[in-house]
Amino acid sequence: MSKILKHLLKAVREASIFNPETRVAPVCILWPDRDRQWETVIPLLQVELPELFILGDYAPDKRIGPAIWLRCVIAGKGDHALSKAHPPIFYLPGVSRQDLRAVESCPDLLKPLAELQYRGVIWSQINAKDWTILAFIKSDQGGLGLDVAQDNDTKNAMQLALHRLLDEDIELIKGKRLDKDYFNTLLSGGDPVRDLLQWLDQEHAFKNARTENEWMAFVAVCKSQLAFNPQQEGVLAGAEKLANHQGPWLGVWERFCEAPLRYPNIPALIRKCKMPHPDIFANExxxxxxxxxxxxxxxxxxxxxxxxxxxxxxxxxxxxxxxxxxxxxxxxxxxxxxxxxxxxxxxxxxxxxxxxxxxxxxxxxxxxxxxxxxxxxxxxxxxxxxxxxxxxxxxxxxxxxxxxxxxxxxxxxxxxxxxxxxxxxxGYPGEALATAKATAYPEGQCLLFVDGLRLDAAKRLREMLENLGLDVTEKVIWTALPSVTATGKAAVSPIRDKITGNDGNSDFEPCVMATGQSLKGGYHFKKLIQDSGWKILDHMDNGDGQGNAWCEFGDIDHEGHDRGWKLAKHLANLLKEINERIDALLKAGWKSVRVVTDHGWLLMPGGLPKTELPNTLTDNKWGRCACLKPGASTDQKLYAWYWNPSHHFVLADGVSCFKNGDEYTHGGLSLQECLTLELTVSRNKSVMPPVSVKVTDLVWKGLRCTIGVDGSFAGLSLDIRQQAGDALTSVVVEPKSLKQNGAASVLVENVDLDGQKVVLVLLNDEGSLVTQMDTVIGGNSA
Known part of the structure; x- marks a missing residue:
């Protein structure tokens, strides 16, 4: 939709358009306004037009100054940098085009500007008359071409409501008769419920932003429709009525509930009121x-x-x-x-x-x-x-x-x-190194390693990927033991057949089979991958989709060790970043992305139970696993190391931990640590199957639309639009997510839309259309 303000700005700026074959570029645009009709909205226009200056008493911080100062602006002598794209616009309140033309009799304060009518250009009608508000709204030659009554009451109301009029969408008022009643309604806000909520939220700012006429119009509407006098009763009385939401205030309360974030100060305002004393039957x-x-x-x-x-x-x-x-x-x-x-x-x-x-x-x-x-x-x-x-x-x-x-x-x-x-x-169900089968990596596949992608997190990630329309398959993988990164990352890499473990490795870190060099630090690990013909992509590199590539992304394990239970608060964002990374890799040309991980983890707020294992018995002790010193013995169970079956280590029993107070840890033997998913993601080569969703109920009560939905509606939201594919044509306060019972309710704000044909749409998390149907605002489905 297009606001009147946008058309006004465009019209003023276009006055500077010239034919370079016959003229030089104008140095400025003069905007005469003898009756000061536009004066009240000029500060608003200055926000949108940084090149707009005003003739008046010297106030350079507000871009206001006398004629000689405006001449300095053109000469570039002032503090205001001029745009190369747009010449300066000089608004001249109380000055007409004729005042400038009569150079000899021109007032002294205007004489410095008189010659600018020749070097510049005047924004005026095609008949050379100055633009009045009525002329701009009514004229179809350079104006808006709207149907406007021309009586004095309409003109007065139109000027009083000008700041509101500029915010109107042209398409919504085309074909309407714009008379005094229209402008008076617009003056009072056009939506008394919205205005009342804005007043409750921003009491003084709301009143100060309105003229006396606008304020009195608002008061009159509240008295008429809500039996409430804002001026006499005040915001606390209004907040109390809102909280109780009885009678006509129920509609006000429902509007507040539609978009409470629009009115952030109302909850604190209600808290200042005295709540009725609840009895034992008090409920929501x-x-x-x-x-x-x-x-x-x-x-x-x-x-x-x-x-x-x-x-x-x-x-x-x-x-x-x-x-x-x-x-x-x-x-x-x-x-x-x-x-x-x-x-x-x-x-x-x-x-x-x-x-x-x-x-x-x-x-x-x-x-x-x-x-x-x-x-x-x-x-x-x-x-x-x-x-x-x-x-x-x-x-x-x-x-x-x-x-x-x-x-x-x-x-x-x-x-x-x-x-x-x-x-x-x-025996452990995970694959043993000695009997491991070679893994096939198709041409054009990128291997994405995510540290600590636990099975439940992988399930969440899969859902996010499928919501993007991607194909996802999953394969169950038992991690290498112990379930730590040092052991598990190499086990899911494409060069695990070139890796082994020595008896002296007490840190669960394997080494290069051919040289015995430790993989700790990552240098030799990456060199092995590159020497095997694989590309390595850093965090910002998506590659070209050719051959095969290894990349690492995601900070799940790092965040878990750093934050403990608070990992739960950050996991959704971490998965979103991984989701975006996979999508970017596929868009870069990779035929598929195989997501692998090294281990899962345990998380317990308040800390996991501790089990004792003396330091004197261990060379290395982590949260859930430990390497015994040569010759040491313990009652704890011993397990074979994935990279060297003759090398054994200790795992803590149950979900206990060798350290005290650990909320997040891994390295032991549990389903959460050891059972993981390998996800293979690719673009869907066929047309996406339709989502099984059906709108079973559609009811209008006034301007409120309530629907019921059957099928796969999880994560969907309801919107009503004038054009199904254009979110900017939405006519509701804001889209609403479907509840667990498949119901949702939205409110159309603009009462003037009653009876218009629109489109009801259901959207997924990405904002894509899932289904749509025609309906009529306030009536039955069309």
Whole structure:
């Protein structure tokens, strides 16, 4: 859509267009305005036109000065740098074109400008008359060509509403009769609900930005439509009415909830009001407009969660179900959207942990254990991370940690011990170096190494890649033991057949088979890759898609060691960066990108349990693995090193750790550390199959549209547009994400659109259209 302001700016600037065959470039554009009709909006235009100067009393910081100063501006003697693309524009309030033409009788203060009418150009109508507001809006020769009444009341109202008029979209008012009623409505804001919310949010700024006429028009509309006098009752009375949202204020409240971030000061304003005293039946339907009530509910939830510390697993599950019945509805309130209900949102993920951990990852064969973890078990890890990601305050972390340690820690412990027991009987299911098969790398494939891409993170990454329309296949990989980068990175590289391990390696770092040179530091590792005919791409290099390439990207493991539990808060952004990197590699021409990793990890807020292993027995001791000194003995279990089966090391039992207080660590034997996914990503060569989504319900109540959707609607959002493929033609306050039940509701702000045909669209996370259907604003689907 095109604003009137944009057309005005373009029209003024285009006055300087000239034929170089017959004229020289004008040194300036003169804008005479005898009746000062444009004067009130000139400061606004100066923001958009840095070359716009004003004739008046000397105030150079505001680009205002007398005629002689304006001459200095042209000569480049002032402090204002002139644009090479646009000549300066001189707005002349109270001056007409005729004043400049009458050089002899021209007032002394104008005489320095008189000759500029010959060296410059005057912005005027085709009939040489000065542009008035009415002429510009009405004329179809250099103006907008709109239908405007010409009576004096309309002219007066139009001038008073000029600053609002400039913000109007031309396409929306073409064909309308613009009369005094239109401009008076525009003067009062055209949308009393929006104006009321803006006033509540920015009381003094709102009033100061309006003329007395505009302010009184706003007051009159509020009195008429909301039975509320802003001038007499004040913002606190208005905030109280908004929080209670009774009667006509319900619509105001719903508008606030549509886009609360537009009004950041309203929550604090409501907090200044005295909330009605809640009784034992208080709930979100009665007190949901009060942030104080929501805060009290969060405090109560926090205390209940803290009380679950060291509770019996079944008791904790039952308590979470009860808490969700009590607090779940608050997740639909505006306070949750504003981030003021983090515990309530975390509760939803904790309940998921409670439900999923009822099925233990501690039964069946190793193959069955792996299959269960890949289908269900990883979701427990994912839910824990998503619960932690919502937390900002230390007191909230303590509450969430209490539940995680009560439910997740025993589940982790049982699954790890069961895996270790089965490995003791059947052997480690990972591929042994001695029997490893050569890996095929197709021409045009790039191998992307991501340090610490745990299985649940890989599942998230796969979903993100598929949302880009990419084909993704996954392959289960058991990591090399121990599950640390020194051992695992080389094991997934294309040159693992040129690597071995010596008996003297106590740091789990293998070496070059031919020379015995350690791979520590990376130099010899990269040299082996290059000597094998592979390219190495640094972080900024996407390559050319020819041959094969190795590149490393992603800081998951580094962030985990540095941040502990806070990795959960950063994981989504880390995965987004990896997602973008893969997409860039494919766009650079690689036929496929194979994503490999070295290990997973354990994460436990508050620290993993510690197990003792004296330093006197070890040459090297990490969080979950240790290398014994020659001749030392221990009751701990010994495991063969991937790079040298005759070289053994110790792994901690269960999910315990050799160090105290580690929240993030790896190197041991657990599903989270050892079971990973290799993702192979390629561009979809065929047409993307349609997403299975169907709009089953569409209801208009006034200007509010509510829909219901069936099918694969996760991650989709609702928008209403005048043109389906153009986001700039959206007519709603803002698109809304579909809720878990497939419903969404949006509001059309402009009442003048009632009855117009539009397009309802559903969008994915990338903003691409998934489906669309025609509808009529305020009516049934067309």
């Amino acid at each position: 339907s009665t007190f949901g407009g009060w942030p104080q009530w929501n805060e009290a509910e969060e405090n109560g939830l926090r205390n209940r969660l803290l009380s679950l510390n060291n509770g019996l697993v079944q008791t904790v599950r039952s308590e979470l179900q009860e808490l969700d019945r009590q607090h779940g509805p608050r997740r639909q309130l505006v306070w949750a959207e504003l981030g003021e209900a983090p515990l309530d949102k975390a509760l939803e993920k904790l309940l998921e942990v409670a439900e999923l951990t009822q099925i233990a990852c501690a039964s069946g064969t190793l193959e069955e254990l792996s299959a269960h973890y890949r289908s269900v078990g990883w979701r427990v890890d994912d839910a824990v991370l998503k619960a932690l990601a919502l937390i900002e305050k230390v007191v909230d972390l303590e509450a969430v940690t209490a539940v995680i340690r009560a439910l997740y820690l025993p589940w982790l412990e049982n699954s790890a011990r069961y895996l270790q027991q089965q490995v003791g009987v059947s």
